[in-house]
Amino acid sequence: VRHDMQTATYLLPYLVLDVVCHGTEAARLSISEEILSVLDAAASENSGVTINSFGVGQSEVCVQAVFTLLDNLGQWVDDMKQAVALSLSLQSSSGRQVAPKSKDQASSSTTEHDQLLVQCKYVLELLLAIPKVTLARASFRCQAYARSLMYLESHVREKSGTLNPASEKTGIFENADVSSLMGIYSCLDEPDGLSGFASLSKSLSLQDQLLIDKKSGNWAEVFTACEQALQMEPTSVQRHSDVLNCLLNMCHHQTMVTHVDGLISRVPEYKKTWCTQGVQAAWRLGKWDLMDEYLGGADEEGLLFSSSDSNASFDRDVAKILQAMMKKDQYSVAERIAISKQALIAPLAAAGMDSYTR
Structure with a gap:
């Protein structure tokens, strides 16, 4: 069994x-x-x-x-x-x-x-x-966003009530709860829901505003906000990673490569993180030597910023498949494809067990 x-x-x-x-x-x-x-x-x-x-x-x-x-x-x-x-x-x-x-x-x-x-x-x-909060967070980590929303909505209703005047509780929603709900709605691709929750918040945090701009496709606004945040926190790995992500989504791949090279020299302790994100731009530009260099750095031991790894893992797998193809190594190509498929199938298999539908 x-x-x-x-x-x-x-x-x-x-x-x-x-x-x-x-x-x-x-x-x-x-x-x-x-x-x-x-x-x-x-x-x-x-x-x-x-x-x-x-x-x-x-x-x-x-x-x-x-x-x-x-x-x-x-x-x-x-x-x-x-x-x-x-x-x-x-x-x-x-x-x-x-x-x-x-x-x-x-x-x-x-x-x-x-x-x-x-x-x-x-x-x-x-x-x-x-606790429903624990259930909501675990669901979110497993990408079961609808289930996460179910648990978090239940938690918020018990704590703060609803907007319905006839309900038992019609209290004020806490900013932390609103931000959590906005994070879930952003993953559910519900831009209208994001805008609605924004009106419930007393004051939108920078992260909440970034979520709204990202889902509406305003990457120029996101980039401006990320640069402003970077000026306030110039040593923050999170802020540098956000800027790189903006450049990727704006298709400024060459600028992204330049930024990555600068970060590798200035913040070498996070070289693994920068190389992991640099791979995303290198293979799109068709710079195979640079891609090989970044892949080597991404495979080295070192500090890795978790969110950048989750966003770039698929691109890293694609780059390794392309690397094997450039070497004309059929065995490595098949092996890399199998590894990439396995990485994609595991979350899908878990999500397939989810029985909750809205």
Whole structure:
């Protein structure tokens, strides 16, 4: 079963449900802690985190398995509550039409309902023990943006209410929550949603404004904002990486190469990061020698800014395929293509397990 993902995924909800409903308090606590450990690792700021020695792609599958488990447990609670309510309703209606049941039968039925309600209580306690913010962050890291939005919306509604005057809470939304929602909507390609959330924020942060400009395609505005931010934080790796990303999207590839070369000489400790982004411009310009040089730097040991790696990993794989083609090495070409496909398939396989749709 350990090496059969489909069978393990199928059995997991039944095994967990059995332990939660019939196990000890310690067993239920252990399950809760294990789920939280997986989600906390996925929600970590370090996007290269591994879970129990699994790689990033396999970690995403593990997290999606947890999401599937939580969905099944929540569905089971709803089904049991409906079944109990329906059973009580039928008993009430039939009791008026036929002779009353014996005390033993009535007691047995009541006991069964009580047991089901207690089991539902245990499962609900497990579900409520997992913070929705953690679920939202883990979903976002796994690129399950619709699910992330579901959890974060639920969290915000519980904390701040809604804009509906008839709702129980109609409080003021915190800027941090608005920024998080804007980040999710930007990944869902919802520019209208971004503009709507911008009106809820007391004061838009620079990052929020950048998100709006990026999704609207105003890369000139983004570039101006990034340069202004760079002037305020001239040593920030994040700001330099943002400027390089703007140059790439504006198709200023030669300028990007010049900028990368300058950063390699001025901030050599992050050479791996600059070379990783330089590869994106080099292969687009068709400068194969420069591409080889940047690939060599990207493969060296060194500090790597995580967001730049996630954005440039596909381009790095493409460059390595082109490098193998230039060398006319058919084996390396096939190997590089297989590695690139594997890197793309793992997140897709994890996303394919996501059952939530808006």
